[in-house]
Amino acid sequence: MACVLATTLLLAACRASPRAARAQVVYGVVTQPMRLNPITQPDIVSRWAIELVFDGLVDVDDHLELVPALATSWETSTDGLLLTFHLRPGVQWHDGQPFTSADVKFTYDTIRDPNAQPTIAKSDYASIAGIDAPDDPTVVFRLKYPDASLPSKLTTGIAPRHLLEGQDLATAPFNRQPVGAGPFRLESWQPDQQLTFVANSDYFGGRPRVDRIVWKIVPDSSALILQLISGEVSGAAVSTPQDLRSVREEPTLAVYPVFGGPFQISFQLQNPLFRDQRVRQALAYALDKQVMVEKLMAGAATIATSDILPNSWAYNPEVNTYPYDPSQARSLLAQAGWQPGADGVLVRDGQPFRFELITDAGDELRRQIALFVRQQWAEVGIQAEVVFVERNSLIFERVLKGQFEAALLQSSVRADPDLSRRFHSRSIEPGQNFLHYANPEVDDLLDRGLAAQRRSERQAIYFEVQRLMAEDLPQIPLFYPQAGYAFRADLKGIRPSSVSPFWNVEDWGY
Amino acid sequence: MARIVAGRLIRAAPLLALLSLISFAILHLAPGDPAALLYGVDATSQDLVQVRAHWGLDRPLPIQYLNWLAHVVQGDLGRSLVDGRPVAEIIGERLTATLALALAALVLAVVAGVGLGVAAATHAGSALDRLLTLLATLSYSIPSFWLGLLLLLLFAVQLRWLPSGGLTSTTRPSSVADALAHLILPTVVLSLPLLAQFLRYTRAGFLEVLQQEYMRTARAKGLGEGAVLLRHALRNAAIPLITLGGLSLPQLLSGSAVVETVFAWPGLGRLLVEAAFQRNYSVLMGDILLVGGLVVLGSLVADVCYALADPRIRTGSS
Numbered sequence: 001m002a003c004v005l006a007t008t009l010l011l012a013a014c015r016a017s018p019r020a021a022r023a024q025v026v027y028g029v030v031t032q033p034m035r036l037n038p039i040t041q042p043d044i045v046s047r048w049a050i051e052l053v054f055d056g057l058v059d060v061d062d063h064l065e066l067v068p069a070l071a072t073s074w075e076t077s078t079d080g081l082l083l084t085f086h087l088r089p090g091v092q093w094h095d096g097q098p099f100t101s102a103d104v105k106f107t108y109d110t111i112r113d114p115n116a117q118p119t120i121a122k123s124d125y126a127s128i129a130g131i132d133a134p135d136d137p138t139v140v141f142r143l144k145y146p147d148a149s150l151p152s153k154l155t156t157g158i159a160p161r162h163l164l165e166g167q168d169l170a171t172a173p174f175n176r177q178p179v180g181a182g183p184f185r186l187e188s189w190q191p192d193q194q195l196t197f198v199a200n201s202d203y204f205g206g207r208p209r210v211d212r213i214v215w216k217i218v219p220d221s222s223a224l225i226l227q228l229i230s231g232e233v234s235g236a237a238v239s240t241p242q243d244l245r246s247v248r249e250e251p252t253l254a255v256y257p258v259f260g261g262p263f264q265i266s267f268q269l270q271n272p273l274f275r276d277q278r279v280r281q282a283l284a285y286a287l288d289k290q291v292m293v294e295k296l297m298a299g300a301a302t303i304a305t306s307d308i309l310p311n312s313w314a315y316n317p318e319v320n321t322y323p324y325d326p327s328q329a330r331s332l333l334a335q336a337g338w339q340p341g342a343d344g345v346l347v348r349d350g351q352p353f354r355f356e357l358i359t360d361a362g363d364e365l366r367r368q369i370a371l372f373v374r375q376q377w378a379e380v381g382i383q384a385e386v387v388f389v390e391r392n393s394l395i396f397e398r399v400l401k402g403q404f405e406a407a408l409l410q411s412s413v414r415a416d417p418d419l420s421r422r423f424h425s426r427s428i429e430p431g432q433n434f435l436h437y438a439n440p441e442v443d444d445l446l447d448r449g450l451a452a453q454r455r456s457e458r459q460a461i462y463f464e465v466q467r468l469m470a471e472d473l474p475q476i477p478l479f480y481p482q483a484g485y486a487f488r489a490d491l492k493g494i495r496p497s498s499v500s501p502f503w504n505v506e507d508w509g510y
Numbered sequence: 511m512a513r514i515v516a517g518r519l520i521r522a523a524p525l526l527a528l529l530s531l532i533s534f535a536i537l538h539l540a541p542g543d544p545a546a547l548l549y550g551v552d553a554t555s556q557d558l559v560q561v562r563a564h565w566g567l568d569r570p571l572p573i574q575y576l577n578w579l580a581h582v583v584q585g586d587l588g589r590s591l592v593d594g595r596p597v598a599e600i601i602g603e604r605l606t607a608t609l610a611l612a613l614a615a616l617v618l619a620v621v622a623g624v625g626l627g628v629a630a631a632t633h634a635g636s637a638l639d640r641l642l643t644l645l646a647t648l649s650y651s652i653p654s655f656w657l658g659l660l661l662l663l664l665f666a667v668q669l670r671w672l673p674s675g676g677l678t679s680t681t682r683p684s685s686v687a688d689a690l691a692h693l694i695l696p697t698v699v700l701s702l703p704l705l706a707q708f709l710r711y712t713r714a715g716f717l718e719v720l721q722q723e724y725m726r727t728a729r730a731k732g733l734g735e736g737a738v739l740l741r742h743a744l745r746n747a748a749i750p751l752i753t754l755g756g757l758s759l760p761q762l763l764s765g766s767a768v769v770e771t772v773f774a775w776p777g778l779g780r781l782l783v784e785a786a787f788q789r790n791y792s793v794l795m796g797d798i799l800l801v802g803g804l805v806v807l808g809s810l811v812a813d814v815c816y817a818l819a820d821p822r823i824r825t826g827s828s
Contacts, residue, residue: 026680031784034592114556122557170564171594191603192776193677214680219771219780222659227674230667392787396546430556 023211025491025508028218028233032192035175038157039110039164051502052197052213053094054157054180057085057104057139060415061504062258062497064312066151070099070158070181071139076453080146085154087137091204093160094179101133106161108141110169123421123431124153127450146451148458149418155499157182183208183506192217209493209509228253228486235487235494237501240365241298247486254491258498259311260483261411262304263369265357265476268405269436273355280473282332284322286380287373291324293479296368304477306466307411307419309498313455314417314462319470321477329380338381346381354383358398359408361388369478370408402434410481413498417462420446423474437474511817515810522806527579529802530795534575537791544591544789565591567791578795587799588792597796601778605800607677608777611769612762614693615701620755623705627712628739634717642713646706658699658772665695675774696773700766704758711754715747722746748819756812760805 033046038054057071071085091099112125127147132140141150160179167174178186183205184197195215199208216233218224225243227233229250238244238255247253265283267274274280293301302310305319333346333353341347345354357374359366370386377384384406389398398404411422421427424446425438442465449461485496493507545561562568566577581588587597630642666674673692678684719725720743728742729735767779778797785793 024680115560168594171589175593176595190677190776191600192780193774194680216676216680216774217776218675218774220655220659220774223662223675223772223774226659226662226667230670230674232666232674232680390542392547392789393541396543397541400546 023510024214024234025210025212026214026216026232026234028216028224028227028236030217030219030221030224032215032217033195036178036186037159037164037169037172037175038180039107039159040169040175048500048502049195049215050157050178050180051500052182052184052505053178053186054159054182056155056157057087058151058154059503060152060155060497060499062495064309064415064497064499066415067503069155070104074151076146076148080148080451080453081143083141083143083150085139085141087139088204089137091181092202093162093181094185094200095160095163097160097162098136099158099160099181100136101139102136103158103161104139105131105133106165107156107159110159110164111156125150146453148450148452149416149420152414152416155415184213187212203506205506208506213505231488234491235485235501238484238486239481241296241300244300244482244484245298250486252489253486254489254494255484255486256494256496256501257300257482257484258496259302259309259413260481260498261309261413262307262480263366263408263410263478264304264307265373265478266399266404266407266409266435267475268402268434269474270402271355271405273353273405276336277472278332278336279338280476281322282329282336282380283377283382284473284476285325285329285332286382287322287376287476287478288324289321289478292369292372296365296372297479297481300482301479302482304480306469306477307414307422308417308462308466309413310480311498312417314459316463316466319467321470326380333380333382340381344381345383352383353381354385355405356387357384357406357408358387358389358394358404360391360394362391365481366408366410373408399434400432402436415499417458418446418449419465419469420450423469435474439468439472439474442468442472511814514813514817518806518810518813522803525806526799526802530579530582530799531575533798534578534795535571537789537794538571538574542789544791547788578792582799587796590793591790592788592793597792600781600793601796601800604776604778604781607775608763608770608779610693611696611700611775611777612759614697615704616755616758616762618697618701619704619708619758620751622701623708624712624744624751626705627709628716628744630709630713631716631720632739634713639713642709646709649702649706652702654699654703654766655768655772657702658695658769661695661699662772675772677776696769696775699772700762700769704762707754707758708751711750712747715750716743719743719746745819749816752812752815752819756809756815759808759811760801763804763808764801 029045031045033049034043035046036050036053038050055069057069058066058074059069061067070088070091072088074083074085076083085104087099087101087104093099108125108128108131112122112128114122127143127145127150129142129144132142134140143150157180163174163179164172176189181204183200183203185200187196187198189195194217197213197215199211201207218227218233221243224233224236225238225246228236228247231252238247244255248255267280269275289303293299293303303321305316305321308315310317337348338346338353339348341352345352347353357370359370367388374384374386399407399409421432422435423433423437423442425433425443427433428436428438445461445465445468449458449465452458452461485494485501487494490510491508493504493509494501495504497503543558544565545558545567559568566574578588587601589596590600626642630639633639662674665672672695673679674695675692677692678688679692725738725742728738764778767783769775770777770780778800781793782797785797
């Protein structure tokens, strides 16, 4: 009897947990956002926070497919040069002003304005010739050349013209007191502590199911995992295999895995060491990707084929991934003229096969991968010296300036399969083709991929691009790490994509 | 006394100027470009030229420095390169959190350290003394990030007695009790190494003082043991403790990046690390200047305390 009573009391206590706690999500992040302005968004944390407050024309879902947001539909003209968006009627900014096509035009005109600074990647919008707003619910993008990847880049939050026009974007108070049309409003921002967002009851998609989202800044990732386990934080990104394992053991938490961008080794292709395709293939055969997945990633990864993610509609699974074969590696190197020297290091024309492999200094996983790669290359007579460089210097001073021989990097995730940004020869200068990769056949396919309009046609083109690049190997893809998000198990509706966990935040609820 | 203070304050100005010059040179000569960081990976070289011009980063370094100095003299620390907010405002937001933590840690270290040190000295050689010595050595040598995580695991995750980080909780409305609960763990971790030093210095000082002739005189006068220890022994053993306190003040006040990171404490230490990663020169310089000022102030406070404790210093006779 006493036992039953105790159990009942316990159950009652569980059910009676305060509504305030149930209607709120505490999302833990390691750094605070820089600026909550979609036009000036620079980093991933700001970008996610911006998604709560702002909506774009379109959104990318968990299958990397486009879904309507502020635009309900869109169509491309037959020549591919006009892209027309039909906007959702009756949408209001958080301050009550109506949202119109003028806001869309303002947002993208500002981003593309060479004199406006600092704004997000102008290079993403290079295909736009001009933007017209013929009436309030219609926006027309005029293009310089057909660009099928453009709609997927129009996820950027639309900013209100009436509040930002004529402002200095770098110092505008708006950056910390944003006004959007998205599912949540920013209520308060306590620096380095927390940001509190409250539900926008006038949201066009219906009032969000949770009342508040608190972004709690927990700079130490181990402490963040502990807060997830103790329940002080109700959700967070979990990136390392060790952390994934410890949150999986918690019955109170649900884990949502997503593919991260692939780890890869990029070569500076102007360097004579890497010019020969056979050498790059040998370098790939010498690496046991399966062991990396099992030992370094504890199985939480998939061997990579390219920069296109396995859950994309354009992913081609049937390409060469160079299964571990050191003898094949040696024979390819011999064909390319490399012979073992006295100390075991390969030599050609008196030059030893020796180079620097640079990677991120602050990242334990990258350190492990780099050291493993060095050891495996040493076994076939290639001497790579691993050099660790502080993250920002690595990216901005070395990689983007082409000041490297080989680099262990992680590619970023894009919703569209277009690879022009990194592999088209026109992106060498200016652009992000820091490999200096120039393959006329790939260039031609990438151009056709942007001009094609039908999904099936584009798919065939990108299948061929992936096959060609897997042969040519401007970079060696290693594996797609399985990153993930952990949330309280009783919070439902979470469907993180590889781009963002927040695209459907209005549907989250207990 | 007033002469000492005035003299020290006057000498502080050129010292701080020199500190800022050296820091400025080191920061700007180190690799890294705030413009590139602001823009992200897609920046074109034309974009970067524009951003540098906007912030005056394209001018010669001596001009940039003099420009900065001219503004600082007028009380303007400049604006953050990241979000354009005034540096003074950004530092101000963190200063209270750091001050609260530093003060709590110092009080705990002094009270507990001196108390336990006296206990160890009066029971020298006993089991208690040996235990305290062992604990002090441990506290001094354990890395604080590790101890912090261990305490989090025990008190926040297993026992759930204490919150694991931040200034206040996200769910409940903030109250004094809530804020104090959040203060406990970071205070303990920040204070332990200092507490251990206070314990050891107090013990050593006391052992020396207890053997002095004037202690026997004091007891012979018929004073109680408490009065002997407090009035005669503590005062004479206090000089090295004041030095220790003065030296630790700047360290506590500049904020501990490690403790602040583990306990999600929004203080100056984290700000400095974050600004360094972002090459946020203006915030870095403001922070360095503040910490430099605190060091000067800390040693000044220690000197004043010396004078109060030791009449020979106060009157200038030797």
